[in-house]
Amino acid sequence: xxxxxxxxxxxxxxxxxxxxxxxxxxxxxxxxxxxxxxxxxxxxxxxxxxxxxxxxxxxxxxxxxxxxxxxxxxxxxxxxxxxxxxxxxxxxxxxxxxxxxxxxxxxxxxxxxxxxxxxxxxxxxxxxxxxxxxxxxxxxxxxxxxxxxxxxxxxxxxxxxxxxxxxxxxxxxxxxxxxxxxxxxxxxxxxxxxxxxxxxxxxxxxxxxxxxxxxxxxxxxxxxxxxxxxxxxxxxxxxxxxxxxxxxxxxxxxxxxxxxxxxxxxxxxxxxxxxxxxxxxxxxxxxxxxxxxxxxxxxxxxxxxxxxxxxxxxxxxxxxxxxxxxxxxxxxxxxxxxxxxxxxxxxxxxxxxxxxxxxxxxxxxxxxxxxxxxxxxxxxxxxxxxxxxxxxxxxxxxxxxxxxxxxxx
Amino acid sequence: xxxxxxxxxxxxxxxxxxxxxxxxxxxxxxxxxxxxxxxxxxxxxxxxxxxxxxxxxxxxxxxxxxxxxxxxxxxxxxxxxxxxxxxxxxxxxxxxxxxxxxxxxxxxxxxxxxxxxxxxxxxxxxxxxxxxxxxxxxxxxxxxxxxxxxxxxxxxxxxxxxxxxxxxxxxxxxxxxxxxxxxxxxxxxxxxxxxxxxxxxxxxxxxxxxxxxxxxxxxxxxxxxxxxxxxxxxxxxxxxxxxxxxxxxxxxxxxxxxxxxxxxxxxxxxxxxxxxxxxxxxxxxxxxxxxxxxxxxxxxxxxxxxxxxxxxxxxxxxxxxxxxxxxxxxxxxxxxxxxxxxxxxxxxxxxxxxxxxxxxxxxxxxxxxxxxxxxxxxxxxxxxxxxxxxxxxxxxxxxxxxxxxxxxxxxxxxxxxxxxxxxxxxxxxxxxxxxxxxxxxxxxxxxxxxxxxxxxxxxxxxxxxxxxxxxxxxx
Numbered sequence: 013x014x015x016x017x018x019x020x021x022x023x024x025x026x027x028x029x030x031x032x033x034x035x036x037x038x039x040x041x042x043x044x045x046x047x048x049x050x051x052x053x054x055x056x057x058x059x060x061x062x063x064x065x066x067x068x069x070x071x072x073x074x075x076x077x078x079x080x081x082x083x084x085x086x087x088x089x090x091x092x093x094x095x096x097x098x099x100x101x102x103x104x105x106x107x108x109x110x111x112x113x114x115x116x117x118x119x120x121x122x123x124x125x126x127x128x129x130x131x132x133x134x135x136x137x138x139x140x141x142x143x144x145x146x147x148x149x150x151x152x153x154x155x156x157x158x159x160x161x162x163x164x165x166x167x168x169x170x171x172x173x174x175x176x177x178x179x180x181x182x183x184x185x186x187x188x189x190x191x192x193x194x195x196x197x198x199x200x201x202x203x204x205x206x207x208x209x210x211x212x213x214x215x216x217x218x219x220x221x222x223x224x225x226x227x228x229x230x231x232x233x234x235x236x237x238x239x240x241x242x243x244x245x246x247x248x249x250x251x252x253x254x255x256x257x258x259x260x261x262x263x264x265x266x267x268x269x270x271x272x273x274x275x276x277x278x279x280x281x282x283x284x285x286x287x288x289x290x291x292x293x294x295x296x297x298x299x300x301x302x303x304x305x306x307x308x309x310x311x312x313x314x315x316x317x318x319x320x321x322x323x324x325x326x327x328x329x330x331x332x333x334x335x336x337x338x339x340x341x342x343x344x345x346x347x348x349x350x351x352x353x354x355x356x357x358x359x360x361x362x363x364x365x366x367x368x369x370x371x372x373x374x375x376x377x378x379x380x381x382x383x384x385x386x387x388x389x390x391x392x393x394x395x396x397x398x399x400x401x402x403x404x405x406x407x408x409x410x411x412x413x414x415x416x417x418x419x420x421x
Numbered sequence: 422x423x424x425x426x427x428x429x430x431x432x433x434x435x436x437x438x439x440x441x442x443x444x445x446x447x448x449x450x451x452x453x454x455x456x457x458x459x460x461x462x463x464x465x466x467x468x469x470x471x472x473x474x475x476x477x478x479x480x481x482x483x484x485x486x487x488x489x490x491x492x493x494x495x496x497x498x499x500x501x502x503x504x505x506x507x508x509x510x511x512x513x514x515x516x517x518x519x520x521x522x523x524x525x526x527x528x529x530x531x532x533x534x535x536x537x538x539x540x541x542x543x544x545x546x547x548x549x550x551x552x553x554x555x556x557x558x559x560x561x562x563x564x565x566x567x568x569x570x571x572x573x574x575x576x577x578x579x580x581x582x583x584x585x586x587x588x589x590x591x592x593x594x595x596x597x598x599x600x601x602x603x604x605x606x607x608x609x610x611x612x613x614x615x616x617x618x619x620x621x622x623x624x625x626x627x628x629x630x631x632x633x634x635x636x637x638x639x640x641x642x643x644x645x646x647x648x649x650x651x652x653x654x655x656x657x658x659x660x661x662x663x664x665x666x667x668x669x670x671x672x673x674x675x676x677x678x679x680x681x682x683x684x685x686x687x688x689x690x691x692x693x694x695x696x697x698x699x700x701x702x703x704x705x706x707x708x709x710x711x712x713x714x715x716x717x718x719x720x721x722x723x724x725x726x727x728x729x730x731x732x733x734x735x736x737x738x739x740x741x742x743x744x745x746x747x748x749x750x751x752x753x754x755x756x757x758x759x760x761x762x763x764x765x766x767x768x769x770x771x772x773x774x775x776x777x778x779x780x781x782x783x784x785x786x787x788x789x790x791x792x793x794x795x796x797x798x799x800x801x802x803x804x805x806x807x808x809x810x811x812x813x814x815x816x817x818x819x820x821x822x823x824x825x826x827x828x829x830x831x832x833x834x835x836x837x838x839x840x841x842x843x844x845x846x847x848x849x850x851x852x853x854x855x856x857x858x859x860x861x862x863x864x865x866x867x868x869x870x871x872x873x874x875x876x877x878x879x880x881x882x883x884x885x886x887x888x889x890x891x892x893x894x895x896x
Contacts, residue, residue: 228424235424279426407434410425 017077017091018333019098022060023371025089026364027340028333029056029066030317033073034089037081055103055127055361056080056089062368063103063127065361067319108175113168122164122172128359129184129218130176134169134205137161138190145259146191147246148326149293149318166208173209183394184240185209188220191259197224197243197272199233210237214398218284220244223264223272230276235409239401240284240356241276242314245269248302249294256293256326270305277310281404283353285311292318292331296339303339307346312356315343316363337372344369355388355397444486452477456503461773468770470503475765475774475815478757482808489805490750493757496764505764514763515756518722519632523625524752525725530572530622531746532738533705538698539568539580541691547584548684554601555667557677558608561585562666565612566619566659571705574617574624574840576746578610578851584687585609586858591683592674594860600670602860607669611662611843611873613851618840619655620648621712621721625751626806628721630836632759633814637766638828644716649892651837654877654884658841661876669869701737704728751807758811762818771819779820786826786896787886790834793817794881797838798874802848806839830896834885841877844870 018024034054053065067073068080077091080102090097109120123132140146164172173185187205189198198221209217218240219233233241245266247253254261269287276285289302299315306313317336320327347354347366354367367385370377377385387393427434455473460466474496481492497515501508533539546564547557561581568577585605594602617623621631621644635641708728712721732738765771783789793813800809817831842848844867846856855861890896 231424231426234426278428404431407431407438408427410427 015077015093016334017094017096019089019091019094019096021371022058022062022098023340023364023368024333024337025098026058026062026064026368027317027336029064029078029089030362030364031319031330031333031336032076032078033067033070034078034080035073035076036068037079040080040082054080055105055125056087057101057103059098059100060368060371062364062371063359063361065126072319106176106179106181108172108179111175113171115165115168117164117168119172119175122168123176125176125182126186127361128182129186130173130182131186131188132164132169132172132205133188133190134164135161135189135192135201137192139193140191140259143259145262147257147260149256149290149321149324166204169205170208170212173213173215177213177215180391183398184216184218185213186218186220188242191222191263193263195225196229196232197222199224199229199236203232203236206233206236206238214395216240216394216398216401218242222260223268225268227272227275230272230279233276234279234405237405239281239398240286241280242286242288243269243272243276244288245273245302245306246288246290247294247298248289248305249298252294252298270309273306273311274309281353281356281401282310282351283312283356286314286357287311288314288316290318291315291336291339293328296331296335299339300342303343303346307350307352310350310352312347312352312354312366313343314357314360314363314365315340340364340369341372344373355384358385359389441486444484448477448480463776464773465769467505468768468773471500471505471761471764471768471770472774474499474503474505475761475770478761479812482805482812485805488750489808490753490757493754493761496757496761500760500764505768506760511760511764514636514760517632517636517756517759518720519628519635519759520752520756522621522628522722522725523755524747525722525729526573526622526625526628527747527752528729528732528738528743529705529708529725530576531743532701532732533572534576534580534746535738535742536695536697536701537691538702539572539577540584541688541694541698543568543581543584544684544688544691547588548681548688552676552678552681554672554674554677557588557680558601558604558666558672559663561605562608562612562663563659565609566616566655569613569616569623570620571622571709573622574613575850577616578613578854581609581613582854582858584684587683587687588677588680589858589860591679592677593679594674596859597862599673599860601672601674603670603865604666604672606855606858606861607666607866607869608663610851610855611666612659614841614843614849615655615658615662617851618658618837619652620644624806624840625755626810626839627836629755629758629807630810630814630832630839632755633762633810634818634828634832636759636763637771637815637818640827640829640832641717642829642832644712644721650833650889650894653888654837654880657880657884658873658877661880662873665869665872665876670865697737700735701732704731704735704737754807754811758807761811762815765815766818771815772822773819775816775820776823778816780823783820785824786821786830789817789820789826790830790885790896791882793831793834794838794885795878797835798841798878801839801842802844802874806842806849809839810835827895830885830889830894833889833894834881838877838881841874841881843873843877 018028053067055063055065057063077093079090079092081088087100087102088097089100106125111119113119123130138146176182187202189202192198192201202219202221206217206219216239217237219238220242223243224230246257250266253266273285273287287306289299291299303313318328319330343366357365358367388397452473455476456470460469478492478496481487482489497511500506501511543564547560565577565581589602589605596602621627627647631642708724711724715724783792797809797813814832814835817835818828821828821831846853846863852866856863856866
């Protein structure tokens with residue numbers, strides 16, 4: 013069963029590739045595109061235009077049934093045992109990865125491209141590591157216990173954002189931060205970055221923060237300029253949440269996550285409030301319950317796939333693609349039934365998005381849906397999304413006098 | 422944190438945003454229609470354009486969709502642009518004596534407030550009120566009225582508000598519930614409003630009215646002459662006001678001993694009377710004497726500006742200190758209003774308008790005074806009192822010429838009631854300030870404000886009919 017391959021279905025293939033990785037043809041191993049890929053994976057565009065970040069170079073990928081090989085500029089993924097293959101495109105690493113800020117910091121240290129969005133973590137530190145209360149699966153690279161952690165300045169982040177947007181690959185800047193002991197969920201810290209990016213660039217900004225103690229901070233997040241917000245619950249099962257994320261369970265609590273998401277979904281535009289539920293950390297049935305609850309509140313569930321991380325104590329056997337596929341099918345159906353906009357969470361290389369789940373049930377996007385999807389992928393579409401989001405904020409936010417001081421940092 | 426989220430449907434918010442644009446387009450379309458419409462009988466082309474500008478400004482002043490001062494600037498731009506008056510005449514009118522009198526009065530009041538003199542006088546008078554709640558109430562009421570005879574009523578309300586607020590807190594009066602709390606704040610606002618009509622200094626309304634009167638008819642009103650004419654109205658209204666106040670809300674306390682602690686603490690914090698306070702007080706008194714003696718011959722503005730120069734020579738104030746007290750918006754607004762009033766008069770539009778609107782049925786001076794004073798009281802409930810004067814006075818002056826009435830009388834009939842705004846917070850800043858305390862609601866204010874407005878109209882007309890002829894004001 014494990015050797016079953018999904019060459020024919022790009023939706024299932026994306027999941028399988030994320031789960032099992034890929035091997036490189038001998039001719040490709042020395043190729044500049046794939047050097048030093050361990051840990052970062054390779055970005056590949058599948059036949060349905062789905063972008064996927066495929067692990068390669070890690071030990072477990074050596075057992076992958078998939079092989080990437082090239083013929084000139086053309087790439088193919090084949091399943092040698094099965095004998096079939098599909099043409100794919102390999103995405104070159106963005107050129108800004110090899111550039112530096114004026115202060116000498118590598119852009120690749122500050123930002124990571126994930127398809128339609130680029131993630132920037134101005135303060136890559138999670139204070140829970142200091143108390144041994146971190147999330148046990150954590151792969152965020154936040155485990156740097158340091159008295160003087162690196163904090164990227166607003167100017168450094170602005171330079172990075174400029175390089176990203178000039179490159180033109182992604183049009184959403186995704187700001188995130190690790191756990192910090194504060195009532196505002198980290199918004200006061202992120203505020204100057206959000207304000208500065210909004211002031212200098214016409215791009216959308218997504219913010220991944222912690223649920224603040226008061227909903228006023230969610231208003232503040234929207235007022236500052238965040239177009240999308242994520243409070244990542246990670247696990248729906250209450251007991252597993254307390255076991256795997258002890259710090260978050262103790263300081264914030266599962267209920268507060270749910271309350272904050274529910275409130276944010278009434279404030280932010282449809283489809284822009286999201287929460288991660290990691291597939292494989294809990295039984296699939298529990299994830300499905302989580303999907304149902306989040307979608308009923310208007311929240312988009314984003315389902316990354318769990319893989320044990322080197323150096324982490326938590327080692328749960330990953331689920332198989334066969335078990336995972338029904339979960340993604342359920343995701344697509346739940347999002348659709350609750351009439352949640354799927355255009356915001358799209359083209360992400362590290363997860364299967366709700367709209368990509370459509371391929372898993374054999375549906376095709378057509379008519380207006382297809383037109384919208386294609387339109388919002390264009391430059392004009394991105395500008396339109398920015399314009400509409402900005403107009404909505406101008407209409408909704410009545411008083412910005414009290415916005416947190418953006419001169420900090 | 423201070424973000425407020427408007428959660429009404431987006432389509433509604435969009436429609437409301439679009440409404441403003443639609444409003445401007447509609448108003449300018451109506452304006453252009455009036456400009457391009459065929460010339461009515463008896464009206465000159467300049468008069469028709471003056472009416473178009475007047476109507477445009479009327480809508481903007483009443484709706485307050487753009488600041489009053491900006492509407493005035495628009496008038497200044499449109500009058501020469503549409504050929505109603507040459508531009509050198511238009512900008513020359515901005516140098517009107519009334520505008521400079523207002524500037525001088527702002528600076529003098531600013532100096533008095535900055536020196537702390539006004540605050541000290543207020544505290545000293547209140548501190549001597551004894552323990553009777555009615556005694557304290559009367560002191561606040563009269564103090565606000567007397568101070569408003571010498572400086573802008575708005576400034577007096579703003580200055581006394583924190584003191585009254587502290588007294589209310591010191592007496593542990595519950596906001597919105599306490600009858601005595603309501604009385605304290607209403608006595609403050611009504612004292613300011615009634616006292617403010619007694620002299621030229623209570624507000625910039627009277628100088629504006631005199632400015633329009635002088636530019637359009639050549640007639641004027643002196644500082645002393647005005648106070649002699651209006652003082653009885655102020656005194657009677659103060660008496661009626663106190664009577665209405667003390668019967669409107671129940672006083673639930675028997676002693677105000679706790680208020681003295683608050684006042685004493687404030688007086689103590691001020692220290693001894695300073696040289697600046699003595700000197701500023703002396704300059705103000707001498708200025709008032711000069712206004713009374715030489716107001717007609719030398720001009721009120723000249724005396725006011727001379728006093729301002731003296732303040733600076735004696736180093737009693739610095740420009741930086743008084744800048745915050747000078748309301749440049751009001752000065753611009755008044756300049757524009759005088760220009761518009763003159764444009765209406767000189768083009769014959771004021772007479773034409775008055776004749777068409779009320780000429781048929783206002784047949785005598787008494788009826789004219791009764792009508793315009795009533796209209797002014799009605800307008801001033803919802804519109805800035807300066808805007809009311811700018812709107813009504815040119816038309817009223819136009820009417821007087823049709824039956825040989827003294828135009829000075831209609832200037833009084835509009836300038837005085839324009840200051841008697843008791844009903845709503847938007848009527849005058851004094852009302853707005855006390856509503857902000859939460860001790861008095863808009864409903865409370867409107868309920869007894871209507872009674873006061875009605876009384877004001879009756880008192881004004883009785884004084885005009887029976888007292889003014891005795892002091893030489895002939896209709």
